[in-house]
Amino acid sequence: AAYFAAFWLRFEGQTPPRVEQWFWSTVGYVVAIKLAVFVGFRIHRSWGRFLTFSDLARLVQAAGLALLATAMAERFFGPPQPAPRTILLLDCGVTVVLLGGFRAVQRAMWDRSWSSFFWNGAVPTLIVGADEAGEGVLRAVLHDSRRRYRVLGFLDRDPRKVGSCLGGVPVLGTVDRIAGIASKLNVREAFLAAGDITGREVRRLVADARAAGVALKVLPSYQQLLTGRMALQPQPVSIHDLLRREPVALEMDHIRDWLxxxxxxxxxxxxxxxxxxARQLIAFAPRxxxxxxxxETGQFFLERELADLLPAKDEGRLIEMEVVLADLLDRxxxxxxxxxxxxxxIFHAAAYKHVPLMESHPGEAVKNIVFATRQLADAAEWAGVQSFVMISTDKAVNPTSVMGACKRLAEMYVQSLTREVRCRFVTVRFGNVLDSAGSVVQIFRKQIAAGGPVTVTDPRMERFFMTIPEAARLVIQAGVIGRAGEILVLDMGEPVRILDLAVDMIRLSGLEAGRDIEIKFVGLRPGEKLYEELQAAGERSLPTxxxxxxxxxxxxxxxxxxxxxLARLRNLVDDRPGEVLEALQDLIPGYRQDPAPPREAATAENVRLRAA
Structure with a gap:
């Protein structure tokens, strides 16, 4: 049709017989060339309802290439007397206008005149973040075969974007206007797409959305949505979204060479x-x-999970996996x-983790943390292990608990081995990980589900947090860059007040602290600190x-x-456990046992004041 229209336009509807004969003698290979080029550019896969500028640019590229290919074909296969060259230019332009215009009209009809029919019953929705991620979420919504959501507009932190359009959808306002805009348009849900929004801004957005009766939700990464690896499954905002840690960039090539x-x-x-x-090591194709x-139970479920993650082959190599039930104290x-x-x-992550419990069992803490680490480290050197990466904790810094003291003693032993052995011993120190087994997040979640009260140690207590995947990635990265005997400290960001964490989790459950759920302050338990530290007195911090x-x-x-x-400490653990704490204080500079301050009761009123 475009080729015929080019002739018609060139001769204003009065095509000479000679030229008409030329048309019929060339139309076959012209159509064949266009089909081949357009299929190669996947033009036929471009749906009008999802039309974007990149689709139009690809159409122009395909039409231009078809023009060049047709001109070359005419030179070898065309009639001796060629038609005017302007016909090929007109054909290219008409092709772009017809195909592009058809898809543009299709998009406009879908977005406007047909939208009320096709999106009938869909949930009115806003997207927070008018950027690449927001456009990816919009595309995922449009591709949703169930048509569950109808996007009415975008919100963004940048006021300069207000009034513009993204994918044919307007940017209605800034993020802080979500309540007013949602009320005006009867919006019931909002999707959080902005990747650079901070945890504090997410907290404010959750509160504003909740006040307007809007359910704020998050989706998988837009890359996963667009590639079809994950369906459109909006989830409620979680405590991980409030933390909003920056993604960790790894030196993938160095790690792969190492592992x-x-x-x-x-x-x-x-x-x-x-x-x-273990999950992340699979990606680096170990033997x-x-x-x-x-x-036993944890190992059973981990083996089942990792069996599904293990590739059958990696460039011809199988990745073997062996699950071992063993106690590190069994030499x-x-x-x-x-x-x-x-x-x-060796990645040495085995250790006890619950501070108050270890205060009641100092001998077990010493055996499991100190002597198990010593035994494994000595065996690693004996067996010719090249690298030994030990996981430590911020509780080892100026310790006030048995667990922290034991971790510091393990650090000291591993570090001291470097002078006499060939194995590269590296220690990695970091704070709490979010939502680990038995963590404060899991405790709060159960307490909220039970209707409260939520127990907080002290309104001033703060902790460093990072996500489990982030911590694991940085441990692997630290294992690459760490030199023998170094203690590497991970960047934990800003400390999080535990009271704020409790209030946030209560709000994410659709409730209010002090009104629906009581927060009860129970006071510091033995061995606990109000504030954790990442660097001890006398330590210097250097960059990597x-x-x-x-x-x-x-x-x-x-x-x-x-x-x-350590030999004397071992005798005390076996024969005189009551003297273990005194021995730890003698061994570890800075170890002190501070008595816990008096416990403090709390009312709904002072919870509101402290949570503000």
């Missing part, structure tokens, strides 16, 4: 951090992945395990090549003296 085709051992693999490290823990078992598998890298990892430079203990002290 590819290696034998890797993860201890504490059934725990939150150990299991996530074998050994998962060690004494938690012969550990040595036999390392002798049989000969791991190249990764912006989220720093080095804590501290004096290195004498290995021989430390081993003698």
């Amino acid at each position: 590819r085709d290696r034998v890797l051992l993860v201890t504490g693999s059934a725990g939150s951090i150990g299991s996530e490290i 074998k992945l050994i998962l060690l823990d004494r938690n 012969s078992r550990v040595e036999n395990l390392l002798k049989r598998h000969r791991p190249d890298v 090549r990764h912006p989220k990892i720093r080095i804590a430079v501290s004096p290195v203990a004498d290995l021989a003296a430390l081993r003698q002290n």
